[in-house]
Amino acid sequence: MERRKLGSRLEVSAIGLGCMGFSHAYGAPTERSEAVRAIRAAHDMGYTFFDTAECYVGQNPDGSASFNEELVGEAVRGIREHVQIATKFGVRHEGRQLVVNSRPEEIRRAVEGSLKRLGTDYIDLYYQHRTDPDVPAEEVAGTVADLIREGKVLAWGISEADEDTVRRAHAVCPLACVQNRYSMMARWHESLFPVLEELGIGFVAFSPLANGVLSGAYKASDTFAADDYRGAMPQYGADAHEANARLLSFLNELAAEKEATPAQISLAWMLAKKPYIVPIPGSRKLSRLEENAGAADVALSAAEAASIDFALDTMGMSAVFGGSPRKE
Numbered sequence: 001m002e003r004r005k006l007g008s009r010l011e012v013s014a015i016g017l018g019c020m021g022f023s024h025a026y027g028a029p030t031e032r033s034e035a036v037r038a039i040r041a042a043h044d045m046g047y048t049f050f051d052t053a054e055c056y057v058g059q060n061p062d063g064s065a066s067f068n069e070e071l072v073g074e075a076v077r078g079i080r081e082h083v084q085i086a087t088k089f090g091v092r093h094e095g096r097q098l099v100v101n102s103r104p105e106e107i108r109r110a111v112e113g114s115l116k117r118l119g120t121d122y123i124d125l126y127y128q129h130r131t132d133p134d135v136p137a138e139e140v141a142g143t144v145a146d147l148i149r150e151g152k153v154l155a156w157g158i159s160e161a162d163e164d165t166v167r168r169a170h171a172v173c174p175l176a177c178v179q180n181r182y183s184m185m186a187r188w189h190e191s192l193f194p195v196l197e198e199l200g201i202g203f204v205a206f207s208p209l210a211n212g213v214l215s216g217a218y219k220a221s222d223t224f225a226a227d228d229y230r231g232a233m234p235q236y237g238a239d240a241h242e243a244n245a246r247l248l249s250f251l252n253e254l255a256a257e258k259e260a261t262p263a264q265i266s267l268a269w270m271l272a273k274k275p276y277i278v279p280i281p282g283s284r285k286l287s288r289l290e291e292n293a294g295a296a297d298v299a300l301s302a303a304e305a306a307s308i309d310f311a312l313d314t315m316g317m318s319a320v321f322g323g324s325p326r327k328e
């Protein structure tokens with residue numbers, strides 16, 4: 001698979017694997033050996049960039065915890081130097097609410113736990129999962145700079161960061177990337193692109209398929225388990241199927257033209273827009289891991305991506321989890 005640079009040093013596969021769904025937010029966790037096999041198979045398909053977080057923890061049917069970092073760590077044993085592991089600190093879940101804490105002592109506690117669960121002595125990319133209103137960006141950056149000096153972390157980023165946070169954090173400890181929600185249905189962070197270009201920072205796109213909707217694989221009649229977050233997402237809501245019908249038919253037309261699938265077009269579109277964008281779609285199914293990886297081979301020019309933008313600008317669509325398509 002094509003490689004992309006995030007910041008000045010970190011190089012990753014153009015499409016990374018979002019591992020969250022193996023144990024968090026999409027219903028019951030995948031059985032451990034099956035998840036490990038899938039992540040390992042993804043590496044064989046060309047993915048080298050694996051995204052996880054301290055707080056991606058689910059409950060197995062027997063009541064035990066499924067720690068996402070452990071799955072990733074086990075899957076990359078023996079190939080550690082050929083992969084890039086991204087994990088995150090600073091968030092814990094209380095039900096579905098996120099509680100933030102990026103105090104220096106908390107970051108130090110978190111990094112030791114992540115290293116242990118991952119079974120490694122360094123983290124390629126360490127993110128602040130959400131900004132913390134009680135801890136200045138400079139203080140977070142200073143703490144991570146210490147971890148980099150100690151060799152525990154190679155590069156860092158911030159998730160759901162705005163321009164002010166990016167500038168202040170980057171001035172203390174250069175960022176490799178930001179990781180924000182981004183898809184054809186969630187484009188409000190495009191306003192950050194000029195800032196990233198000015199500072200030489202990459203952009204990792206989470207939920208790049210709008211949690212699966214942009215694949216076109218879901219029907220209005222689909223239902224989700226109570227512990228599957230999709231059941232409460234507006235893009236899967238009662239009226240969403242109809243609201244997104246035009247978008248899906250547009251995607252199907254493009255897919256037919258390019259002999260690709262709607263999911264591949266969704267990912268290829270953002271790859272074509274900027275050389276520093278790296279989507280991290282998540283799937284627990286081997287065929288979809290393969291399909292999503294194939295997006296890196298779909299030839300879409302910057303001009304074609306721009307004409308897709310033009311069409312999206314005026315297309316009605318439902319709200320998406322985390323925001324509305326019209327939000328700036």
Ligand SMILES: NC(=O)c1ccc[n+]([C@@H]2O[C@H](COP(=O)([O-])OP(=O)(O)OC[C@H]3O[C@@H](n4cnc5c(N)ncnc54)[C@H](OP(=O)(O)O)[C@@H]3O)[C@@H](O)[C@H]2O)c1
Pocket residue numbers: 017018019020021026051052129159160179205206207208209210211212213215217263280281282283284285288291292
């Ligand atoms: N920084 C943050 O705050 C944050 C927040 C959310 C997510 N993330 C990261 O971003 C990664 C991806 O985000 P996400 O899971 O929210 O959204 P996503 O990648 O847009 O969508 C994942 C969902 O789409 C389905 N899917 C994936 N590929 C498909 C395909 N080709 N055809 C049909 N369905 C497909 C998956 O189901 P199956 O498993 O059944 O295929 C899964 O339910 C996560 O794994 C996580 O690492 C980060």
